[in-house]
Amino acid sequence: MxxxxxxxxxxxxxxxxxxxxxxxxxxxxxxxxxxxxxxxxxxxxxxxxxxxxxxxxxxxxxxxxxxxxxxxxxxxxxxxxxxxxxxxxxxxxxxxxxxxxxxxxxxxxxxxxxxxxxxxxxxxxxxxxxxxxxARPASPRSNSSANHEQEPEVLVAIGASTGGPMALAKVFGQWTPPEDGAAVIVQHIDQNFTDSFASWLGDQIRVPITVIDESTRLARGRIYIAKTNDHLVMDGRHRLSYSATPLDYPYRPSVDVFFQCVAKYWQKPAVGVLLTGMGRDGARGLLAMRDAGKTTIAQDQTSSAVYGMPRAAADLNAAEMILPLDKIGATLRQRTQRNGE
Incomplete structure (x- = not known):
């Protein structure tokens, strides 16, 4: 280089x-x-x-x-x-x-x-x-609760990379999970800085961020963030853990891997959000979520620091909605409130 x-x-x-x-x-x-x-x-x-x-x-x-x-x-x-x-x-x-x-x-x-x-x-x-x-077009798609330990009824999965920290602060400044919901963030960042990032983001939005340890169960009203350079995964019992495979995937942790788990295992309402970032990570996972009947959102070009990941999602027709950053929070409020759809 x-x-x-x-x-x-x-x-x-x-x-x-x-x-x-x-x-x-x-x-x-x-x-x-x-x-x-x-x-x-x-x-x-x-x-x-x-x-x-x-x-x-x-x-x-x-x-x-x-x-x-x-x-x-x-x-x-x-x-x-x-x-x-x-x-x-x-x-x-x-x-x-x-x-x-x-x-x-x-x-x-x-x-x-x-x-x-x-x-x-x-x-x-x-x-x-x-x-x-x-830059090369891809193949198009064919046409607060008292009991926080209860499992969420709605899940918002958010992927971000380049420019993600400020974009996430903007989104969570306008929206936080409802009492019966939860959010999980997969941000491309070195694991040595995850704890600092979680603390910084919590300070920006005045909401505590839970850094995901091995074998974590989702609880209501919380925001979670992936911690390691391995990939965040979810199993059929909705437990969160980490997997080193695929080993040669350049994006770590991978948004695609987690989004695909949500599409496969989360049968309740969910929203996938793909924010600014370099590369293609998250596009195929967002498509899997849309094919599974979930709401899918990608950030638009004008408001993205780098229009790589959201553009890849747009090329695949993976995003039900392509929105400017300042509209994503309001849309999440609408889609995650009770009887919101």
Whole structure:
């Protein structure tokens, strides 16, 4: 891949350049020392991937990510010294369109951090390849309760990737599960940041988020989020757990895998929602939900940070409704209230 580096510290930028150039897979096409410079360089010579620092004087990594995704969009991986100390900035940048976050190998001094960075870069390379396929049209589809431990009567399954954190905050700012309902989120994010993401999202919407452990039963009035890099699955008894297979699937956790479980095993009313994201994940799962008689919604192009996953769903005619982000919450209210349909 053609990779660019954005970091205001010379020694860190050089260390990142060495990590990249020591491989035979990638090349560094430019290094920017500020967010402003990165925006200009990207317009003149757009890379496949940017390694973006967060904390910089002047334009920080959040604003640089926002402007790049608006003017000359490309894949962005946040690479910063202490991600856990800047969770607010991390999730704002993810909401602006960054794909993932990694610790800077030089600063952490932890063995294997350069290998971890290269592993994330390879995964993003697979996502970029999958996203390129998204541009080709796919084959069209043929024509609060006192007892929260009770199983929900209605389930909302939401999948998101690039730009997902801010999109999810917007949706849950307008809608939360009714007393007899529950929501499950599958967001593409590294498992090391899931707990921080759940805490951040809960702060945005003032509703507690339950991070799903192994063998979890759904309860009413709650919002759940997938925790690991394995795939979230549901069995016939509606228990949630994780599966490593398919091993070679680039999207982890996969929205498709969970949506297909909902289509197969959830016999009660359900709504599938596919939000902004790179690639095609979730489209076939959303189609399976629609074929099973569930309500299906995809975010529209204008309001998506990256119109990859929702576009794939539109190509498959998997979405009953294609809606702007600010209309999804109201539609969920209508479709999940008692006797709402």
């Amino acid at each position: 053609r990779i660019a580096i954005v970091n205001d510290v010379l020694i860190i930028g050089e260390a990142l350049r060495r990590v990249i150039t020591n491989t035979q897979e990638h090349e560094v096409i430019w290094v920017a020392r500020s967010g402003e410079q990165a925006v200009q360089f990207c317009m003149n010579n757009r890379p496949d991937l940017i390694l973006m620092d967060l904390v910089m004087p002047g334009m920080d990594g959040v604003e640089a990510t926002r402007q790049i995704m608006q003017n000359s969009p490309c894949a962005i991986l946040l690479v910063t010294a202490s991600p856990e100390d800047n969770t607010g900035m991390v999730f704002r940048a993810l909401g602006a369109g960054a794909l993932d976050v990694a610790a800077t190998p030089l600063i952490t001094g932890q063995p294997g951090t350069d290998l971890a960075l290269l592993s994330k870069i390879r995964t993003i390379g697979k996502l970029i390849s999958a996203d390129a396929q998204t």
